[in-house]
Amino acid sequence: MATRTMSAQALPMLTERYERNSRWLAGAVVGLGAVVLAGWIAQVELLKRIATGFVAMNPLTAVCFTVAGLSVWALRGPGRWLAVGGGALVGILGAWRIVNYVAGWDLALDNVLFTGELTEDIFPNRMAPNTAICFALVGAAIALVASGRGPALVAGQTLALAAGAICLFALTGYLYQLALFYRVANAIPMALHTAVGFLVLVMAVVLHRTEEGALWVLADDSAGGHLARRLIGLAIIVPLALGWLRLWGERAGLYPTDFGAALFAGACTALFAALIFAAATRIARLEHAQRRFEAALRESDLKLHREEARRESEERFRMAAECSNDLIFVYDVSTDRVEWHGVPENGAAGGLHLPVTGEEWLARINPGQRAHIIQARERTDRTGERFQEEYEINVQEGPPRRWFARGAVIRQGDRPIRWVGTVTDVTEQRRIEDQLRQAQKMEAVGQLAGGVAHDFNNLLQVILGRAHFALTEIPPGTTAHEDLLEIQAAADRATGVTRQLLSFSRRQIAQRVPVDLARLVEELIRMVGRLLGSDIEIAFTPGKDVPVVMGDPGQIEQIVMNLCVNARDAMSEGGRLVLDLRGVTLDEDFCRTHPWAKEGRFALLSVTDNGEGIPPEVQSRIFEPFFTTKEPGKGTGMGLATVYGIVQSHGGLIHVYSEAGVGTTFKVYLPSAGAAAEDVARQAVRPVIGGTETVLLAEDEEMVRGLAAQVLEGAGYRVLTAANGDEALDVFASQGGQIDIALLDVIMPGQSGLRVAEQVRRRSAGLPVILTSGHSIEAAALVAIAGPVPDVFEKPYSPTALLRRVREALDRAARA
Incomplete structure (x- = not known):
C-alpha cells in the first residue's frame, strides 16, 4: 500500500472538514452505545434491537462502542493519551471474548451489568465472534493512531479498514439475507445496528488524519x-x-x-x-x-x-554609477529633461545643483564657451559623431567648476531622440595640473637661484676675506677702517641673501645649532620693517626666560619672514603687527584641552595682526601646499606650507586662531634645546689657533683659492693647491699619502670634489675631508664616500671660521 508521512499537496480545508466529521461520527457512535445501554437499563426492546426479529446488541458491545467513540473524540488535543487507554481497553475486551470462543470458555463477562437478562430465544446473548474481532481490531487501531505517526498511524488505519471490511460484509449479508456474511458458525450473529455502528466507528478512525498515512489520497490536491x-x-x-x-x-x-x-x-x-x-x-x-x-x-x-x-x-x-567618479546623464530631446545617475541623495555634485533641463544646462555654461558648445552639440546631432568637450559651468556657491562631457546621440530614423553620456568633474585635476606646472616653474627658478647663489658666494668669499686682511692692516678709527667695516657688513648681509636663495631652491643645508630666538628676531625686525612698508606698525615684545632652541637659523628666519608677509597681505589698508616671544611649559592639563599640543618646554613665538581674519571654512586648508585665497598671480600658496614644514622638521607645533574682521594670531612652538645647548649658545668663542699640518686645497676659482691658501699659510699650515679634481689627485699621489687634511670644492672642472673625496678616502681611510660649496650636498652622495662622513662647509666663510673648522677636523681625526 502506497503511503506517505505528509501530503505536500494536502488541502487544508478538506483535512479540517474530515477531522470535524471524524469527531461527529465518533459522537454518533457514543450516542448509539448510550441508546442501547438505556434500552437494557429500561428493558425497552426497541432500543436494544432495530425491530422485532432482529438480534439485540449485546450490552458489553454497547459499552465498547461508547468507550471507543469517546476515545476517537479524544484523539486531538491533550486527551490523546486517554484515547490510547480507551482503545487498548476496547481491544482487550474484544480479544478476551475471542479467547473465550476459541477455548470454549464462558466466563459470562456479559453478565456483569445485566445478570439473568442475557438469554435470547434462539441464541445466548453474548458478544458475537465477528463483533469481538472487530473490537479487537478497532481498539488496537485507536491506540496506534493516538500513539504516534508514520508506521504506527499506517498500521492503525489498516486495522480499522480490516474491521470496516468485516462489518461491510455483515451489512451485505443483511442486505442480501445471507446469514453466512453476518454470522460465524452457530454463534450469535452480529446485530444489524452493530454492523452499522462499526462502519461509522471505522470511518471516524480513518478520517482522523487523512493528510498522512494509508488514506492520504483522500485529502490530496x-x-x-x-x-x-x-x-x-x-x-x-x-x-x-x-x-x-x-x-x-x-x-x-x-x-x-x-x-x-x-x-x-x-x-x-x-x-x-x-x-x-x-x-x-x-x-x-x-x-x-x-x-x-x-x-x-x-x-x-x-x-x-x-x-x-x-x-x-x-x-x-546604479552601483557602477555610484562607484564611478563620473555622472551619467540621459537627455530626452523631445521633453528637454535631463535624468542623472550616480548623483548624491541631495542632487548636488561638487557644490552644483545639477540642471534638470537642457536649457538650464546651457544657461549655466561659461558665456564665453557657450557658443562653441552649442555648435559641437549641433554637429553631433547632425553627423552622429561623439561629443567630447571641456567647459566651465557655474555653480550656486563658490567658483565655477570644470566639466569634461562625453556623449552619444540615439536616433529614430534621421531624428535624434535621446542623448546618453557622462560628465567628469575635472576641476581638481586641472588645479593639480596647474600646481604641477607652477611647481615646475618654481623648480626652474630655484635652479637658477641656486646657480646665481653659487657664483655670488665665491665673490662674497673673496670680498669678506680681503676685507678681513685689510682690516688687520689699517688702524681702527680711520675713515678707511670704517669703510672696510661697512663693506664687511654689506657682504654679511649679502651672505644672508644667498642663504635665502638657497633655501628657496631647496639647496641650503639644514644646520641644527643652538639658536637664541630673541637675538635672531630682534635683528630680523629691521629688515622686516623695510619689507612691510610704512603703513604697518611693528612691535616686538621679547619675554624673559626664553629657552634656546636647536634649529637652522636661516629656516627660522624664513618662518618669521613668511608669517610677517602673510600678516601684511591680510592688512591691505595698513595695521599693527605684534611679535611676542616667551618661554612656556605645556603640561598634561593643557594638552588634554588642546589635542594638537604635546607636553614639554617650548619657546613660543606669536605673530598677531589686526587684518581681515581667516574664515573658519578656510582655516583647515591654510597649510596645504599651493592653497591660496589670493587672486591669480598674487600668491603661490607655498608661504604657510613652508612654515608648517619647517616647524614640523624642528619637532615643533603651530596653531592659528582667527576671527573674521578682528585679526589672526599664529603661534609657533619650538622645543627647548636644554641647558647644555643654552650653555653652548652663550659661551665665549674659543680663540682660533693654527698648525703645521699639510693641507690639500682644491678650488677652481683662483681668487678664492689664493685667499684660502693665504689664510691657511698665515696660520702656519703647509698648503698644496690644485685648480681641479684631476690635479688634486695628482698632488695627493705625488705626496705619497703625506697629506693631513683635504679642503675640496664640490663643483670643479673634471672630477668633482665628491669624486676626489671618495678616491682619497680609499687610499687613506682616516684622512679628514672638508667639502666647500655654495650648493648643498645630498646626504646620499655623502654616504657613498668611504670612511667617516666629510664635513660640509658653506661659502662664503670668514678666515676665522675657516681656521676654526680646519683645526676642529684635524683634532677630531687625531682623537679617533
Missing part, C-alpha cells in the same frame, strides 16, 4: 485525490444497490434468474463504463487545467526572471 473522493462512495454503494435490486426482482417473480444475471452484468458494465468515462473526463480536465496553469506559471516565471534580470541590470548600473 491531485487528480487521484479528486477521483478517489468522487468514486469511492459510488464504487461501494452502487454495486450493492444493483445486486439487491436484481435479487428483489427475482424473488418478486418480475424476471427469471438468467435475465436478472444479465441485467446485473449489463448494469454493472454500464456503471463502470460511466465511471471510467467520468474519471477520464475528470483527469483530462485536470490535466488541461494543469497544463494551462503550468503555461501560466512558466510565463509568470519568465516575466519574473525578466524583471529580476532588469532589476539586477539596473542595480549593477
Whole structure:
C-alpha cells in the first residue's frame, strides 16, 4: 500500500472538514452505545434491537462502542493519551471474548451489568465472534493512531479498514439475507445496528488524519485525490444497490434468474463504463487545467526572471554609477529633461545643483564657451559623431567648476531622440595640473637661484676675506677702517641673501645649532620693517626666560619672514603687527584641552595682526601646499606650507586662531634645546689657533683659492693647491699619502670634489675631508664616500671660521 508521512499537496480545508466529521461520527457512535445501554437499563426492546426479529446488541458491545467513540473524540488535543487507554481497553475486551470462543470458555463477562437478562430465544446473548474481532481490531487501531505517526498511524488505519471490511460484509449479508456474511458458525450473529455502528466507528478512525498515512489520497490536491473522493462512495454503494435490486426482482417473480444475471452484468458494465468515462473526463480536465496553469506559471516565471534580470541590470548600473567618479546623464530631446545617475541623495555634485533641463544646462555654461558648445552639440546631432568637450559651468556657491562631457546621440530614423553620456568633474585635476606646472616653474627658478647663489658666494668669499686682511692692516678709527667695516657688513648681509636663495631652491643645508630666538628676531625686525612698508606698525615684545632652541637659523628666519608677509597681505589698508616671544611649559592639563599640543618646554613665538581674519571654512586648508585665497598671480600658496614644514622638521607645533574682521594670531612652538645647548649658545668663542699640518686645497676659482691658501699659510699650515679634481689627485699621489687634511670644492672642472673625496678616502681611510660649496650636498652622495662622513662647509666663510673648522677636523681625526 502506497503511503506517505505528509501530503505536500494536502488541502487544508478538506483535512479540517474530515477531522470535524471524524469527531461527529465518533459522537454518533457514543450516542448509539448510550441508546442501547438505556434500552437494557429500561428493558425497552426497541432500543436494544432495530425491530422485532432482529438480534439485540449485546450490552458489553454497547459499552465498547461508547468507550471507543469517546476515545476517537479524544484523539486531538491533550486527551490523546486517554484515547490510547480507551482503545487498548476496547481491544482487550474484544480479544478476551475471542479467547473465550476459541477455548470454549464462558466466563459470562456479559453478565456483569445485566445478570439473568442475557438469554435470547434462539441464541445466548453474548458478544458475537465477528463483533469481538472487530473490537479487537478497532481498539488496537485507536491506540496506534493516538500513539504516534508514520508506521504506527499506517498500521492503525489498516486495522480499522480490516474491521470496516468485516462489518461491510455483515451489512451485505443483511442486505442480501445471507446469514453466512453476518454470522460465524452457530454463534450469535452480529446485530444489524452493530454492523452499522462499526462502519461509522471505522470511518471516524480513518478520517482522523487523512493528510498522512494509508488514506492520504483522500485529502490530496491531485487528480487521484479528486477521483478517489468522487468514486469511492459510488464504487461501494452502487454495486450493492444493483445486486439487491436484481435479487428483489427475482424473488418478486418480475424476471427469471438468467435475465436478472444479465441485467446485473449489463448494469454493472454500464456503471463502470460511466465511471471510467467520468474519471477520464475528470483527469483530462485536470490535466488541461494543469497544463494551462503550468503555461501560466512558466510565463509568470519568465516575466519574473525578466524583471529580476532588469532589476539586477539596473542595480549593477546604479552601483557602477555610484562607484564611478563620473555622472551619467540621459537627455530626452523631445521633453528637454535631463535624468542623472550616480548623483548624491541631495542632487548636488561638487557644490552644483545639477540642471534638470537642457536649457538650464546651457544657461549655466561659461558665456564665453557657450557658443562653441552649442555648435559641437549641433554637429553631433547632425553627423552622429561623439561629443567630447571641456567647459566651465557655474555653480550656486563658490567658483565655477570644470566639466569634461562625453556623449552619444540615439536616433529614430534621421531624428535624434535621446542623448546618453557622462560628465567628469575635472576641476581638481586641472588645479593639480596647474600646481604641477607652477611647481615646475618654481623648480626652474630655484635652479637658477641656486646657480646665481653659487657664483655670488665665491665673490662674497673673496670680498669678506680681503676685507678681513685689510682690516688687520689699517688702524681702527680711520675713515678707511670704517669703510672696510661697512663693506664687511654689506657682504654679511649679502651672505644672508644667498642663504635665502638657497633655501628657496631647496639647496641650503639644514644646520641644527643652538639658536637664541630673541637675538635672531630682534635683528630680523629691521629688515622686516623695510619689507612691510610704512603703513604697518611693528612691535616686538621679547619675554624673559626664553629657552634656546636647536634649529637652522636661516629656516627660522624664513618662518618669521613668511608669517610677517602673510600678516601684511591680510592688512591691505595698513595695521599693527605684534611679535611676542616667551618661554612656556605645556603640561598634561593643557594638552588634554588642546589635542594638537604635546607636553614639554617650548619657546613660543606669536605673530598677531589686526587684518581681515581667516574664515573658519578656510582655516583647515591654510597649510596645504599651493592653497591660496589670493587672486591669480598674487600668491603661490607655498608661504604657510613652508612654515608648517619647517616647524614640523624642528619637532615643533603651530596653531592659528582667527576671527573674521578682528585679526589672526599664529603661534609657533619650538622645543627647548636644554641647558647644555643654552650653555653652548652663550659661551665665549674659543680663540682660533693654527698648525703645521699639510693641507690639500682644491678650488677652481683662483681668487678664492689664493685667499684660502693665504689664510691657511698665515696660520702656519703647509698648503698644496690644485685648480681641479684631476690635479688634486695628482698632488695627493705625488705626496705619497703625506697629506693631513683635504679642503675640496664640490663643483670643479673634471672630477668633482665628491669624486676626489671618495678616491682619497680609499687610499687613506682616516684622512679628514672638508667639502666647500655654495650648493648643498645630498646626504646620499655623502654616504657613498668611504670612511667617516666629510664635513660640509658653506661659502662664503670668514678666515676665522675657516681656521676654526680646519683645526676642529684635524683634532677630531687625531682623537679617533
